[in-house]
Amino acid sequence: MAHLTRRSVLGGSLALGATRVLGFPHVAKAAATTASMWFAQGFVKDEDVSLRKAVADYEKASGNKIELSIIPFAPERQKIISAITSGVVPDLLDNNPIEILQIYAWQDKWHDVSDVVEAQKGQYSDTALQSVRAYNAVTKKHGIYGVPVRAAIVPCHIWRPLVEKAGFKITDLPKTWDAHFDFFKRVQDNLRKQGERKVYGIGFQVTANGVDPYNLFMAFLVAYGGRDIVTPDGKVHLDNPQVKEAAIKAAAYLGGAYRDGYVPPSAINWNDADDNNAFHAKLMVMDVDGTLSTEVALKEKHPEQYYQDIVTEGFGYPNDNAGKPVPNIVGFTSCMIPKGAKNVAVAKEFLKFFSQPKVVGEFVELGLGRWLPVMPELAKSPFWQNPKDPHLKGYVQRGLLDPTLPDPLVFNPAMAEVRNQHVWSLAMIDVAREGVKPEAAIDKAFKRIGEMFAKYPVT
């Protein structure tokens, strides 16, 4: 047995160190062709499979390596914020949550990827291009900081059997805004008469949790004429009477529906998944929730529910009260390259590959269509136009081909604070539970919004 001496220990340590140093060029060489990437885990397994396929195709075509980490939604969000704060970043990541594109562009934390987007510029929808443009408060300029890869709108999901049980048909659904949502109040009234003790008409997320309540309020704000609350120049227009009136109407309708007992009482404290669970449990006739995850989650195990029972009538929303179409607000998943990334060249090369219509189109389709493509041309594919599918054609029509709007937070990150500090939620809750008049609730909300925008002056 070898005798352990101080000399042998020190000698061994030196040898190990030398091996590390001498071996380093090989590691460095490997690193030059490798990029690390973080991406949010899908709601269904197929989403992850589709991403892995895109990465594998790139690796095969380029000879480079992408170290892909698929991370659950909430932990990825924390991981990204920690990474950007500490400066130890991957080469590529997605905008989870979507507003980090704008928040960290403001702080000059992303590489500009105009050259990548330029390669496919003619293919993208205008809304997609607007959504990856952001203001950099350090350079005092706008830049393109993300490459859009998929999109989503907020459809209404309706249980056909509950509507029919109440004595109505889906075709009875009114086509204008208030009448459309009022219809579900009548459905609830009829169901209650039949002894359904715990079924509610409407699944509004009147909660201060997650992003659903913000999306819901913004849809109502747009439908009531308040789309100019933030203009593309990044300015907020709280003194615009039309915007204020729309916000008051939105708070009144959403809070009022809860107050009047047409929304499940627990909605006041729902988390992000609670409305999905409640809808799947048939606690309510209709839910308003982003993406087609509600349907896609059922497709394999309960195809009858996917094909027959759940209706996504109107995709998103009906016309406004004057009968004019209401553009859907579209949220985009984009890929960014953080400053501090070690391999920007490979990251950009991968994004150029990934953003090709064929590749990014297949990525979205393999994910079962939960997400929308970002290029109108892709909507023509047999997958999206499949006449046997009750959801996809309408989904892509409303979310990609019809006129759409970007989320106003793309114009100014202050709107991300509005979303994350649940300013709209608190206005809805004030009306729903505290007996506050909608005008007073919106005055309070507008005061907070004004303070938030004061921190983000776009020059």
Place this chain on the structure above:
Amino acid sequence: MDSASVAISRPAPWRDSLSRSLRGGLKGGEYTWAVAFVVPYLAVFVTFVAYPVVYGLWMGSDPSLYPQLFADPVYQDTVVNTVLYLALGVNVKMFLALLLSGFFMRPGWWMKTLLLLFVLPWAVPQISAFISIHWMLNGEWGFLNNALYSLFHIEGPFWLNERWSALGAVIVSHIWKWTPFWTLILLAGRMAIPLEIRDTARVDGATGVRGFVHITFPLLANLYLISTLLSTIFLLGDFNAVYFVSGGGPADSTHVLATIGIRDAFDLAQPRLGVAAVMSALPLVIPLVIVLMRKLRTTEVQI
């Protein structure tokens, strides 16, 4: 070299003494080995203890963070919630644990079986337990309200819809989860009391409440206090009960410092503000740690 220069080059006696003291009496190779063994520990300590603490202090060191934090109406409610959570959560739990530890001192196989069942809440993973409680308390389809309706035709309240009932649910969940653990600690403390002391006290007539007041509690007092202090420190950093039972809602009204720190850091993407929220507990944590350290040095028990 003359004798004067030799005298000048010799180290001063106090240096010799300091060097010996630093080396702990070790000489030559022994000292080198000692250093070699200490270095890994120091590296781990610096990397995983000192660095995160210093980094946290640095992140929360910007004075401008605190006016922003204190102006947040959610933070103001959070401070009240944290105080209530600590006061009720710790004291009710520890008092129950004290009583139950006496109960579980009783002899018999059935007592051991009962103890086994009693510790189950502590043994189950806490996140799944708290998520289950969240679902049980759901007003429409939760187990509790359905049971109330099925058994008594009572429409139960929406437990998580009001600030105080939601906070109450969080506190009760915490007590349910952690009482078994502290009961076991105090039970171990009771079992460590020498039998002779109890027998002698019994002979002197100190039985029942008198025995508890004059013998058991004085002997347990230090352990009880240390357990209470530790529990307070643990609870100040507790995130899971609030996050998974009430979610900080309704309308952000049931946050505690640990959850608002996470909300500010990650939901609002302002990590420094999140650290500042947690740092604002330091005026309470530091005295607690100092008292705890002093108590840990106490070795004598007075009966």
